[in-house]
Amino acid sequence: MILLLNKISLFSTFGVDSFDSLDASINTMAPSMVEYYLSDLSSGNDDTYLNKRNIQNSINIGEYSIYLDYDDEIYLEIEDNQEDDYETASLW
Secondary structure, X not given: OEEEEOHHHHHHHHOOOOHHHHHHHHHOOOHHHHHHHXXXXXXXXXXXXXXXXXXXXXXXXXXXXXXXXXXOOEEEEEOOOOOOOOOOOOOO
16 A cells, blocks of 8 residues: 655654655654554555656655655555455365
8 A cells, every 4th residue: 555645744743854864763763653653644545656666765664665756745655464364275
């Protein structure tokens, strides 16, 4: 799932003013706190399209990836590792 984030909310949440300083701020925080903040920022956003050839910079945190594209938009990608519990094994 890829979501378009509000830059102002993202930067104010982590107490930074640019994407470059966001990486440094995230590295000084506990991973669980970073994941909590990113989960909170992602709630209420709709899935969107990101052309990965337009990525200028990225930050990876566990199952989360933050991308800055050349239009200065910031996207959050959340890996969907959930397996279908209702899937049955093959009969053959």
